[in-house]
Amino acid sequence: MSQGDWEQWYKTLDVAFGGVAEAPEERELWRDLTECERSIGAWDGETCVGTAGAFSFRMSVPGGALVDTAGVTMVGVAATHRRRGLLTAMMRRQLDDVRERGEAVAVLTASEPEIYGRFGYGAGSFHHRMEIDTTRVGLTVPPGTDDVRLRYETPAKALPACEAVYARRVPGRPGLMARRPGWERLVTLDPPADRNGASPQQCVLAERDGEVVGFAFYAVKPEWDAQGPKGTVKVQDVEALDPAAYAALWRFLFDIDLTSTVLALNRPVDDPVAQLVTNVRRCDLRTRESLYVRLVDVGAALEARTYQTPVDVVLDVEDAFCPWNQGRWRLTGDTKGASCKRVDDSAPADLALAVRELGSLYLGGVPLTQLAAAGRVRELRQGAVAEAGLAFGSAVAPWLSHGF
């Protein structure tokens, strides 16, 4: 897709998503971030009827390496042309292109879970939504929390220090994307039209010895009824480099006067805040799948991560959509590194699975034992599920911190 076609291309996408245009600030950001040279348009004559884009990400994987990853995005087909195979044709072209670029992995967030399994994407990370009644839920904070200094800063001024904290967090959590130039704008994107009665975005910094060791971005939505104030603190992001700073930030968010709810729409499923609260049941935790993962080059992808325990298995991989992955792969690895090489189809396999299941396993967020119990991974050598299951896990749950 050429730069000059962007308006029409994006309009097609807009309409496929219902035709409610985004706020101008958001539209401008996506325009700037669109990588036109790797965006696909399907055309019926002069009319754009299908769109698919990809961002050039570097994604953190278990072990802390950053893997070149295609962030598939902006997929839409005009309703006038739906169910004629346009999406399939665009996915074909895109995955061939991703392979040619040498990106071992593609990821996306799906508008509907049913769409992408056929193309080899498996749900690989999850997030929690939390709605906490802060009139009834308290926090038990660790020693040192009182030593953390909190101060307000404007989001724009705070951004460089927050980005430095974020960058230090990336290798420690699979699924986080190392920031590419321009993407930091997403952190402070705050279109007035989207505030829905809430304040402009606010930022508080956590400091120790003058160093920024954590931050929270949030907004406050005031509300009053006959009994008094019952505002909501809408948490956009909280990150910190140590437990005391993390607890101090959450305590701040819980304690804001005139509010009685903390609402966080996107938190890791192993967010430590669930261990700080006095009553986790009243946090109304809800889980949703987030990142769909597709191994485009099985060998390179599995070699890029590490494994929690020593593993030596032959995987019999089925991949009808990307047949270059089809066949048997010997994976050996441990906490230090891994090798994943193609082996002859006559080599005895230990596990049989489709590439979609490998996608689910890749970031360590879905247990192999769960997939095996569902019949989606077949154990061909007794004990292989237990062995590989431990190895594929991740000490820290994968998480995608922002949409794309």
Ligand SMILES: CC(=O)SCCNC(=O)CCNC(=O)[C@H](O)C(C)(C)COP(=O)(O)OP(=O)(O)OC[C@H]1O[C@@H](n2cnc3c(N)ncnc32)[C@H](O)[C@@H]1OP(=O)(O)O
């Ligand atoms: C990463 C992202 O951007 S996610 C955003 C995806 N976009 C949207 O949801 C916007 C609204 N929807 C659309 O634009 C379109 O309906 C799309 C893109 C989802 C599908 O495009 P189409 O061109 O109709 O898909 P295509 O004809 O290639 O269908 C391929 C197969 O997927 C199936 N399929 C397509 N969409 C869906 C769906 N929403 N739910 C279930 N199955 C679906 C089709 O039935 C077909 O199955 P078959 O091969 O067994 O016959």
